Amino acid sequence: MAQNVFDFRGAVRYIFGCGSLARLGAEAATFGQKALLVVDPALADAGILDRIVSAAEQGGVKTTVFKEFQQEPEPTEADAAAALAKKKKCDLVIGVGGGSGMDLAKAAAVLVANPGKAVDYVGVGLVPKPGLPTIMVPTTAGTGSEVTWTAVFTRRAEKAKGGINSPFLYPSLALLDPELTLTVPPDLTAATGMDALCHAIEAFTSVKANPLSDLAAQEAIALIAEYLPQAYADGRNILAREKMMLGSLLAGMALANAGVTAVHALSYPMGAIFGVPHGLANAVLLPYVMAYNAIGSPDKFALVAELLGENVDNLSTREAAQRAAKAVHDLMTDLELPDTLNDVGIPIDALEDLADKAMNLGRVLENNPRRIDRDDALFIYDEAYGLPSDDECDGCDECDDDCEDDCEE
Template structure:
């Protein structure tokens, strides 16, 4: 059954005028809208005595339809004025059915039009959700009569059905054309990184270094790769091209600024003019930072912030061995400040890698637990970029494709690490998620994850994963439309649901995905002390860019409440 809302009010209250304005606005936004008006005046109907249609009706026809060149009118007996039955019978495929009258209709949301004359219908009927009025009323939801666009916004977010799966991409295009393009949205997309993707492509690492005129390499590598005996996957291609290198493998999962400074000192002493980052986000972030320190001078702490890096770095080439951070295509490097315990990032175009080699074979040995953490991290990048206030048509394309790839393939990659097809899909999803966040940014999940890493050493991907369902639950009212579409991309059946109901399925899908891949459910599971939540909330709100990008602007009390729900496992499905 289609979503239904009906306007009720006393005679001459202005129901028709207001409802017609709302219909016009919704049609301009690309929706299909049907109207069913209740009337006691049978004289307005075309099947009167003496007319052809009247003759058919009097003859006992079950229905009579009058067809003109540009419209039709159907007449049929309707013993009961049952609004839901009428909507289901005639307008099942509409995005919204608007009624006028039908104040006694059951299970139908109602908007009362009230001009201050007579008694309130709210006192006589059930299901009144809002009032449109020119009076000063204390109702929970009040719209001004001269602001029909506010009512249209409300209906769009709360009532209009989510498009079915086969119409989703068409709907996205219509929505974008009807809103962002008409408002002449401005955005910038920087894509400086040369990408090479495919199984076995790491063999071209030495050739890639030569393409960027590198003569000696600082190889920043995840120590886990060294322990696993995988270092040769990176050193042999360099040796084959007779490129000397120095290995720097003293990288922590949550790297501090001093690791970047130390790497720079090693590179300077060895005379390195190219940096290769091989491993997860930590190794790549250190490599990116070393690259710009070699040309800009100073210490890593000098470049925490946005736009503080003035000169391009030496050539830097990234080779990710996990599908998670997307650091191979972003302009950010994240570190813990050892002096303050806080976590923050260097941000600027000089941090974009010059090249990235994405070889899914390098991810085959990644443990299931790390696969899960990094995979949900990549999903978080894409999801937060999609719902960011800075999102645009290009970032949304990256985000949606990334989310679909990750949601479909992460369970398979965790269950069977040797599944090369799933690993390749995850690596591509991480790449696209990185591209999305590089141009649209991330949101509150990341801001709240930072103090978890800085204060308690929780790995970044794990912190994001645990927080994600709780933050999305908080964010739902900020953009029901997008979260409803995300629910569908995540595999939920949203056909025929209102935006609000469909959006809630996004939370359920994320919670279930976390459970499927073994993500802990609560902050308590991570041994985070409950009494530290207020301090974490204060720190989270200082991470200004993600907070500003968030679809809802949180207060300190909001952030504390989300942390507490994540601690107590309070999630409504």
């Protein structure tokens, strides 16, 4: 069958490599003279803020710093950043950090040029006009925000999470310097790296995958599988940091064009209701969603297993596809990550509500290679909680029946 028509988008330009931060000032000066610098507050303490300001100043670019925001920000925080940019008459926005800082910067840039508030544009294609030019400088290897058209916000009062998705959010420049990730602590290295792996595997198995997103996703999976454990084992390993940043970028490219699937759809309510960090929520769900999805795209999941380093010689496609989830489980063990919902603080009586909320993410679930309704989502949450399946469970207090042995606490 002929290939369907597809297009492929991303940041306008990329600069990648150790030491590339030194080019920030000269590059920023091609866009303007006054930059709003949106910086993750933790980076001020790590000394990275000073390095960014000094790099920008070397190009003659003055900076106004916006760093008073929370992780996984509210839309109102983007409104505040945009208001500051307007007040200071900024002509470009530089976003520095993980997903929170970069998403906030991308949203602020379009809000400067458009009426209304960030919450008005949560959805797809709702932003009327382009905003200020943007430069994204990631400081973790995970989010991929430096290349995507999305800015995700958490609306805690509504217990909801959702993104502004607009072509006007694609950054003007993604500047990736792996040296900026050298100080990321091991637990954050693991969680953000697993988020990148989710992007790659979900995009690769999405029904919207195309040949270019597949190329990016496959390379990302192989890089992350090989180098995430090394970056976790020794954060000073610059080769591992460099390969992880490249893997994260490629995963972001794949995600920007093929979308994500049920892992992200099911993890969003965990973040919105219980504040489970994005990377961790995705990581916990990933092997369970993969096991569920394997029959929907067996050839691709078999290839994922191989890319993750599994020996699939002499296995049927079905058997190889099932190995993919096991390989992710093994990787998470190496990274000392929790592997059940219980371990990340989700109460058992929340699973029904989580399944209801996940159904609000129909646009994401449409990408899933296996159809998924509310009961399917609940099945996955049950599995990820560590509840025994019906055929091994005789019941207990946990599941309102009368067994005592088989259910985990």
